[in-house]
C-alpha cells in the first residue's frame with residue numbers, strides 16, 4: 001500500500017514573525033524555516049503505518065522553492081522512501097496545490113493521502129478538502145486516530161463537543177490534527193541515509209497546472225497590541241461590560 | 250568523518266529541537282527527582298547521541314571533533330545532567346577502547362556503547378589519588394589467565410548504570426609511578442565488584458557518581474586494554490586529553506543559555522521605572538558574558554578544526570577546558586546577580602545552573618591541573 005504525504009515548508013513555529021514595512025507580507029529574510037507541524041504528524045502517521053507493515057511505500061511531496069528540498073530531506077530522514085519536489089518560486093494557493101496533488105495522485109496511485117489539516121503560515125485549511133473533491137475520494141479531516149482495515153480507513157475526527165468516527169473507502173484523504181501522534185526526531189544515521197533517497201523534480205506544468213495566484217494580497221498587518229485587562233467586582237458588572245463595552249453578548 | 254553541511258545542519262537542528270522541546274521543560278523535574286526519565290534516555294538512544302564519538306564501523310556516528318563540539322554547544326543549552334547521561338559513553342568511558350582497544354574488545358563493546366544499550370564508566374580517581382592519578386593504589390595482580398583486582402575507585406560517573414568499566418590499576422606494585430599502571434576493560438557484573446550508593450552532590454542532580462569497589466575480583470586476562478601492561482596511565486591521560494574540548498563546548502553551551510535567560514530577564518524586570526537592561530551596569534555584565542562565551546566558542550572551534558586537520562592540540566585543549574569552565578562560572582555568577590533575589594530562589598532555575606556548572610572546574614582535570622599542562626607545554630617549547 002502506498003501513502004502520499006504532501007509537506008509544506010513554512011516559517012518555524014518558534015519564530016516570532018514580523019510584517020514587512022511595506023505591508024506586502026511577512027519578512028522571510030534569514031528566518032528559520034521548517035516542516036509545517038501538521039505535515040510532520042502526517043509523515044509520522046505514514047511511517048507508523050509502514051512500521052506496522054500496513055504501508056509499503058511513503059512518498060513525500062513538497063510544492064515550493066528549491067529550498068523545500070530540505071523539508072523533503074527531513075521527511076526522508078523520518079522514514080519516507082522518496083520525494084517529489086514540484087518547483088514553484090511564488091506563493092501557491094490551495095486550489096493550485098490541490099490540482100498539482102491531483103496530478104501526482106493520478107501518476108502515483110496512492111491508497112492514502114495524509115495531509116496536515118492546515119499550514120501554520122496561511123492557516124487556509126482547504127487543500128485536503130479541495131483535493132478530495134477534485135479526486136472524488138472520501139475524506140476524513142481533523143483526524144486524531146486512523147485505523148486501516150482491509151479496504152477501509154476508520155478515521156476518528158475531533159469535532160465540536162466530541163469525537164466522530166467515520167469509515168472511509170480507500171483510496172481516501174486524511175488530514176491530521178494535533179493529537180494524532182507525536183512526531184519522532186530524525187536520528188543522524190537516518191539523516192545520512194536520507195541523502196541517498198531519491199527526490200524527483202517536477203514543475204506545475206508537468207501536471208498541466210497553471211499555478212499563477214488568483215488572489216491578490218492587499219495588505220498584511222500585525223494584530224493589534226493587546227491592551228491590559230481590568231478586574232470587575234461583580235457578575236453584573238461583567239455582564240454589563242460584555243454587553244455594552246465589548247458588544248459580544 | 251566530517252558531515253557535509255546539509256546533513257550537519259539538519260542534525261544540529263534536530264538536537265536543538267530535542268533540547269528545547271523535550272529537555273528544557275523537565276529541567277526542574279529532573280533536579281527534584283534526581284533522575285533523567287527513561288523515556289528521555291530512550292529518545293537520546295534513538296537520536297544516536299550515545300555514539301557521537303564512536304567510529305561508524307562500530308555502529309557510532311564517528312563525528313569529527315568539530316561536529317562533536319557543535320553538538321555539545323547544543324546539548325549544553327540545558328541542564329548539564331542530561332549531557333552526563335551520554336557523557337561517559339561519548340567520552341572517558343569509551344575512548345580508551347576506541348583508541349587503544351584490541352579488535353575483539355572494540356567489537357564486543359563499541360556497538361553496545363554507541364547504541365546506548367550499555368553504559369561505560371571510567372575508573373581512575375581513588376580516595377587517595379585525584380589530581381595525582383599516577384599515585385593510584387588499586388592493584389591488578391596477574392594469576393594464570395586472570396588478574397585479581399583490589400581497591401576502591403571514587404566519584405565514578407554513571408557507575409550505578411554501567412555495564413563496563415575502563416579501569417586503571419597497578420599491575421606492577423614494585424613500580425609506584427605511572428609506569429606500573431595498566432588499563433582494563435572490565436564487565437561491571439563480575440563477582441567481587443560492587444558499586445556504592447550515589448553521592449549527594451552540589452549540583453547536576455539526575456547525574457550520579459559512586460564508589461566502585463573491587464574485592465578480590467577475578468577478571469580475565471583478556472580484559473587488559475590493548476596488548477601491553479604499563480600503558481594504563483598514558484592511555485588515561487590521552488583519553489582525558491581528548492575529552493577536554495567536549496567539556497569545554499558543553500560549558501559554552503550552558504553559558505549561552507544563561508546569557509539568553511539574562512537578556513530576557515533584563516528586558517522584563519523594571520526598577521526605578523526602567524527596565525534593568527537599560528542600566529549600564531547591567532549592560533556591562535551582559536556584554537562581559539557574551540564576549541567571554543564568544544571567545545570560548547571561537548577557541549574551541551579553532552582547536553577542534555586543528556585536531557581534525559591532524560595537528561596535536563593537547564595544550565590548546567587544556568586552554569579551552571580551563572577557559573570555558575572558568576568562563577561559565579563567571580557567567581553563572583553574573584546571571585545570579587542580574588536576576589537579583591530571583592537568582593537565588595530555586596523557581597527561576599538560575600541558582601541550579603550556578604551549582605551545576607561548578608563541577609566543570611574540577612573534573613577531568615582541575616583548573617590548576619590545566620594550568621600545569623599548559624605551562625609545562627610552553628616551557629618544553631611546545632606552545
Ligand SMILES: Cc1cc2nc3c(=O)[nH]c(=O)nc-3n(C[C@H](O)[C@H](O)[C@H](O)COP(=O)(O)OP(=O)(O)OC[C@H]3O[C@@H](n4cnc5c(N)ncnc54)[C@H](O)[C@@H]3O)c2cc1C
Pocket residue numbers: 370371372373374378379380381403404405406407450458608611612613614615616617618
Ligand atoms: C561529579 C564528579 C564526577 C566525577 N567523575 C569521575 C569519573 O567518572 N571518573 C574518575 O576517575 N573520576 C571522576 N571524578 C573525580 C575527579 O576527576 C577528581 O575529583 C578531580 O580530578 C580532582 O581530584 P580530587 O578530588 O582528588 O582533588 P585533589 O587532587 O585533592 O585536589 C584538591 C585541590 O588541590 C589542587 N591541586 C592538586 N594538585 C595540585 C598541584 N600539583 N598544583 C596545584 N594545585 C593542585 C587541585 O586543583 C584542587 O584545587 C569525578 C568527580 C566529581 C565531583
